[in-house]
Amino acid sequence: MNVIRYIVPSILIVIAIIYLVLTFNLPESKVGNPTAAMNYPLLIGFSLLGLSIIYLINEVVRAKKEKFTAYNIFADKELTLHVVIILVLSLGYTLIFETVGFLISTLIFLTALLFLVNGKKKWILNIVVAVLFSFLSWYAFSELLGVSLP
Structure with a gap:
């Protein structure tokens, strides 16, 4: 029996129980x-x-039928490196969000993310999308909806 497939549903059940106790x-x-x-x-x-219980039961039923191969994706070193870089970028985004503000931090985050995903060859597209998305989302929230952004 492959125990690793039960980790995520078990963690979700624990989180749900803690959430309910706090509620x-x-x-x-x-x-x-x-x-x-x-x-x-x-x-x-x-x-x-x-x-989460349905998810756990589903994994128990699947364990009898098929081999668990979900974590084989981490054998690909390039993909694993991309995941780690995206996690670091997300952490950096959350850390600079309050000090730098929404517009600049989102612009930096999206630009870095788009360069990671699209590569350097599409640099014009990456910058245009990052600038347009950052500005339009700031404008929509700040000006149109009246939501104060940092």
Whole structure:
């Protein structure tokens, strides 16, 4: 039996249980229905728990039928390097977001990501897409929707 295929559904079940425990510990509302504040979080928690259990059962059934090969993708060194670079870029984006602001941090992140995915040959396209997306999303949120962005 290949235990590795049960790791993700087991982690999701633990997260769902912790989420539900924290939801049940929410304070009661002083206005209106006392339990109204926890209805939506309970829906999310029980949905996550139910879907995670279905996922675990699905993996148990699959274990009897087929060999688990999902992690064979990490044998490809170039793909693994791309995944690590994207994770580092995402971490960098979250770290500079507050200090630099939405527009500049998104522009830097998207430019780096597009150069990683598309390569240097399409540098004009990469820069145009990054600038347009960053500016248009900032404009949509900040000006049209009135949402304050850092």
